[in-house]
Each structure stands twice: as C-alpha cells, then as structure tokens.
Amino acid sequence: MSSWHTILQDASYKGVGFEVMALDESNxxxxxxxxxxxxxxxxxxxxxxxxxxxxxxxxxxxxxxSSRLLRLLEALEEPGAGVLVHPVWGRLNNMLAASWSYRHDAENVDYATIDVTFREAAEAQKIFVFENHFLMALERLIARIDAYRMAAVGMIDALLAMRQGCSALWGSALGLWSTLRGVFAAVRQLLQADARQYPDHAAGVYRSENFAADAAAVFADLERMCRAGIAATAAVQADGVAQADSRSVRLRFDAALDLVDALSELPRQVLAGSNTALRLQRITYAQSQAVAQMLRLCTLSSLISVGQILIETYGEEMTAPELMYINRVLRQRVQREIDALRQSLAAARAVSAAEADRLYPLVHQCSETLRECAGQVNELVRAAINRKPPLIVRPSPLSGTVHQLAFALYGDIGRAPELVRLNPHITHPSFIRQGVLINGYAR
Known part of the structure; x- marks a missing residue:
C-alpha cells in the first residue's frame, strides 16, 4: 500500500507489525x-x-x-482483545482476532500470505461491582502494567529493527549487537546472576542474518534477569508476593530504585570502557543510547510492579507520606521516560522521515500506556490513603512506654509500631511524657 497520497501508518496488532495487501471492512x-x-x-x-x-x-x-509470521500468529492466539493499527484509520481499540488462515506457494520462495478477520469487541462489564476502591484501583494498575510491558516490547523490537545489516538511526547491526552483549554481561555481573541460567548468547562468530532472532533472545533474558534482580532487592518473590523483611517499606523501595539507577548507568560504562563486560568491537554513542533506552523501558515496568506489590501488601501499615513518596518517585520516572521517548522520535525525524513514521505509532502507544500507569498509581495511592481512619493530634494521656500509650488510646498494644512510625519526633519510645502531642489515627 505504497504511493498513496494519504500518509499511511504501519499496520500492527498487539505491537506486531505486518505489511498489508488488502483490507475489507464492514459494520x-x-x-x-x-x-x-x-x-x-x-x-x-x-x-x-x-x-x-x-x-x-x-x-x-x-x-x-517465518519468524515474523510466527510472532503475528502468537499474538493472534493470545487471549483477549488488543490494539489493531489500521493503515488509514490508525489505532482501533478492543479488536479481537476472530479467525485467520495462512498459506505458502511453492513458486514464491520465502513468501507467505495470511488472511485475518478482526472483530470489534465491547469492553466487558463486570457482573459484580465491588465497592472497595483500593482493590479496583489495584486491579486497574496491574492491567496497565501488563499493557505497558506489551507496548515496551513493541518499542524495543522497533529499536532493534535492521535492514540489510544497518539502521539509519543506530548504525551497523554488529555495533548494536556488541553493545547489547556487553550490557548483558555487565548486568549479569552487577546482579551476580547465575551464568548457567543466563548464559552468554552467540559467543561464537557473529552472523548478520541471525541478528533479529539472536537480539530478541538476548533481550528476553536481559529483561527476565533485571526483573528478578529488582524484585529480589525489594524482597519480592517472582510470583509477586512480598517476603518478610526487617527493612521498612521505603528502604526496600529505595533499594530497588538504586538498583534501577545502577542498571541504567551500565550502557554508559560499557561505552567508556570502564566496565569489564564483554564487548566485540568499538561501539558508538548512538548504539549505547539505544540499548540504554531499551534497558530503561524494561526496568521501569519492574519498578512500578515493585511499588504496586509493596502498596498492596503493606498499604495499611504505611503512612501517608510514605505512600506519597512512592507515588511521586514513580510519576517522575514515568515523565522522564516519556520525555526520552519524545526525544528519540525527534532524533529519528532529524535522520530519516521514514524512520520517524515507523517509530511514531510505537512511541505514541508506549507513552500513552506509561501515562495511564502513572494515573493508576496515583489512584491506587489515593485509595490506600482514603481507606485509613482520619489522622488527629492529641496529647498523651499518660507517662510511660509506647505500648502503654497504644493500649490507652486503642486498647491494643499491637499498634505500638504504628505510633512509632507516625511520631518520628519521639526519640525514646520507652519514655513518653504525659501531655506530649501524639499523631495517631482517630480509631
């Protein structure tokens, strides 16, 4: 569908692109x-x-x-509706792949056609409406994180796209491959990951015809390794369950935040040669920037997931300032990444209009899902704060320990740690004077 006067968009479904021969539509x-x-x-x-x-x-x-065809077939087989990018009409939401058929012809070598029927699906309406605002916000945030991960994968595939072993934006495929392998080794070294579980990919001779498949495999392992490392730093299991830990929730979140920052620095260190990670040849600044952006896209989703799990598990124990701190940090990180995506699109426009047209729908989709994630994080934190009782200030009715104070106020000595968290001005919890102003929940 070339040579049209109308600027057509690259067709894709759930982030998987394909070239269109014909379109038939009905309603x-x-x-x-x-x-x-x-x-x-x-x-x-x-x-x-x-x-x-x-x-x-x-x-x-x-x-x-065949590998590109298989990716589309896998996307078609995934349950649920997705976004279909129409060459003329743009993004069509909630499109469900109803049926498809594909064929090969012996006279056409390395060639296959596929016919897919998409139907527009209405958004599902819940049979039971839960009044718990916190659980509803939590469910929406989890769904947005999954949507962002899918959009990030599509964006990463676009950044790795090569034609005849070269990219107008990043240069040679060999340089990008060297950067990716070097960063992979540096990440594995930083996280002290098991080399048997995350082995070095394609340690032998580099082949340009295998770049797409090999790069996808390397980045899949890189994303899995980063996600496991960030979760383990915050004492979160792989299944999304927070483990018991002696650190406070803020310290656990800050530990994950510091690790994300350290991971983001690795591409720059590999470029400068200050990191001992594996590298095949001299790499360029543009190639390190491309890999750095891919690394940030995957680590940001892991950081949002860690924040969501900590709020889900410890939201009732966390104070409002702690909840607002996580909210503020995540929203700042999201805004920073949206700005970086826009800068990448601007750089692509300066190099090639064709590259910019190819990246635009993916940048838009990734930015929109990030924006929605930030909104859902804000909604989750608001719901977590609103379900707490009102916070009031009152004088201590006695002189004694924080446990005696908890029993005097609530009839429950188990709420003593809560009073300690709400009153950082109390330096000696075992020596509290009568009349000292105490922060505490109304009930």
Missing part, C-alpha cells in the same frame, strides 16, 4: 424486530452497531519471514 446495526398482527411491516428497535469487522490480507517475505 452493521443490531436490530430487534417487533411484529404486530394486521400491520404492514415490522417495528425495528435500534440496539446499536454490531461492531466493526476488518478483514486483513497481509504478506510476509524475505529472509526470516
């Missing part, structure tokens, strides 16, 4: 007929549209066409 009304005796015709009740239906004929050709 209609959902009508209910009410027939009455002795009347001409029937009364038609308009129940809305039946939903858009798009039939796409796509083509895959060239070297490694």
């Amino acid at each position: 209609g009304k959902a009508l209910v007929e009410h027939a009455r005796a002795f009347t001409q015709g029937v009364e038609l009740e308009d129940m809305g549209t039946s939903g858009r239906q798009v039939q796409v004929s796509a083509v895959f050709y060239g070297k490694q066409y």
Whole structure:
C-alpha cells in the first residue's frame, strides 16, 4: 500500500507489525424486530452497531519471514482483545482476532500470505461491582502494567529493527549487537546472576542474518534477569508476593530504585570502557543510547510492579507520606521516560522521515500506556490513603512506654509500631511524657 497520497501508518496488532495487501471492512446495526398482527411491516428497535469487522490480507517475505509470521500468529492466539493499527484509520481499540488462515506457494520462495478477520469487541462489564476502591484501583494498575510491558516490547523490537545489516538511526547491526552483549554481561555481573541460567548468547562468530532472532533472545533474558534482580532487592518473590523483611517499606523501595539507577548507568560504562563486560568491537554513542533506552523501558515496568506489590501488601501499615513518596518517585520516572521517548522520535525525524513514521505509532502507544500507569498509581495511592481512619493530634494521656500509650488510646498494644512510625519526633519510645502531642489515627 505504497504511493498513496494519504500518509499511511504501519499496520500492527498487539505491537506486531505486518505489511498489508488488502483490507475489507464492514459494520452493521443490531436490530430487534417487533411484529404486530394486521400491520404492514415490522417495528425495528435500534440496539446499536454490531461492531466493526476488518478483514486483513497481509504478506510476509524475505529472509526470516517465518519468524515474523510466527510472532503475528502468537499474538493472534493470545487471549483477549488488543490494539489493531489500521493503515488509514490508525489505532482501533478492543479488536479481537476472530479467525485467520495462512498459506505458502511453492513458486514464491520465502513468501507467505495470511488472511485475518478482526472483530470489534465491547469492553466487558463486570457482573459484580465491588465497592472497595483500593482493590479496583489495584486491579486497574496491574492491567496497565501488563499493557505497558506489551507496548515496551513493541518499542524495543522497533529499536532493534535492521535492514540489510544497518539502521539509519543506530548504525551497523554488529555495533548494536556488541553493545547489547556487553550490557548483558555487565548486568549479569552487577546482579551476580547465575551464568548457567543466563548464559552468554552467540559467543561464537557473529552472523548478520541471525541478528533479529539472536537480539530478541538476548533481550528476553536481559529483561527476565533485571526483573528478578529488582524484585529480589525489594524482597519480592517472582510470583509477586512480598517476603518478610526487617527493612521498612521505603528502604526496600529505595533499594530497588538504586538498583534501577545502577542498571541504567551500565550502557554508559560499557561505552567508556570502564566496565569489564564483554564487548566485540568499538561501539558508538548512538548504539549505547539505544540499548540504554531499551534497558530503561524494561526496568521501569519492574519498578512500578515493585511499588504496586509493596502498596498492596503493606498499604495499611504505611503512612501517608510514605505512600506519597512512592507515588511521586514513580510519576517522575514515568515523565522522564516519556520525555526520552519524545526525544528519540525527534532524533529519528532529524535522520530519516521514514524512520520517524515507523517509530511514531510505537512511541505514541508506549507513552500513552506509561501515562495511564502513572494515573493508576496515583489512584491506587489515593485509595490506600482514603481507606485509613482520619489522622488527629492529641496529647498523651499518660507517662510511660509506647505500648502503654497504644493500649490507652486503642486498647491494643499491637499498634505500638504504628505510633512509632507516625511520631518520628519521639526519640525514646520507652519514655513518653504525659501531655506530649501524639499523631495517631482517630480509631
């Protein structure tokens, strides 16, 4: 679909791109007929549209066409609706792959066509509406994190895209491959990850025809290694369950934050040669910047997940300042990454209009999901604060220990640690004077 006067967008589904040969679209009304005796015709009740239906004929050709076809097939088989980027109409939300068929022809070498029928799905309405605002905000945030991870994968694939072993933005595939391997080794060294679980990829001779598959495999292991390392630093298990830890929630979150910052510095260190990580050849600043952006995209999702798990597990124990601190840090990180994505798009426009057109929908999708993640984090923190009782200040009714004070105020000595957290001005919890102003919940 080239040579059009209208600027067409690159077609994709759930972040997986493909080239379009033809599009057939249809829509209609959902009508209910009410027939009455002795009347001409029937009364038609308009129940809305039946939903858009798009039939796409796509083509895959060239070297490694089969791997690109398999990626689309995997996206089609994934449960649930997704975003279909229409070449003319742009983003179509909630499009579900209803059916598809693909074929190969012996006369056309390295060539396959696929026909897919997409149907527009209405957003599911919950049967039961829960009044717990915190749980609803938590569920929405988890869904947004998953959506961002999918968008980040699509953005990373675009950054790794090479044509004939070269990219207009990053230079040679060999240089980008060297940077990626060097950063992988540096990350493994920093996290002290098991080399048997995360082995060095393609330690032998480099082959340009294997770049796409090898780079995807390296980055998949890199993302998995970073996610496990960040979670372990905050004492969070791989299944999303927070472990018991002697540190406070803020210290655990700050530890994960420091690790994310250390990981983000590794591409610069590899470029400068100050890190002993593996490197095949001399690399450029642009290539290190590309890998650094890919690394930030995956570590940011892990950091948001850690914050979500800590708030979910310890939200009732955390004070409002602690909750607002996590909210502020995550929103600042999200804004910083959105600015970096916009800068990448501006750099692409300065180099090549074609590269900018290819990156634009992916940058937009990634930025939008990040913005929605920040909004849902803010909503989760607000819900966590609102479910706490009102905070009041009152004089201590006695002189004694913080446990005696907790029993006097609430009839529960188990709330003594809560009073310690809410009153950092108390330097000696075992010696509290009567009349000292105490912060505490109203009930």
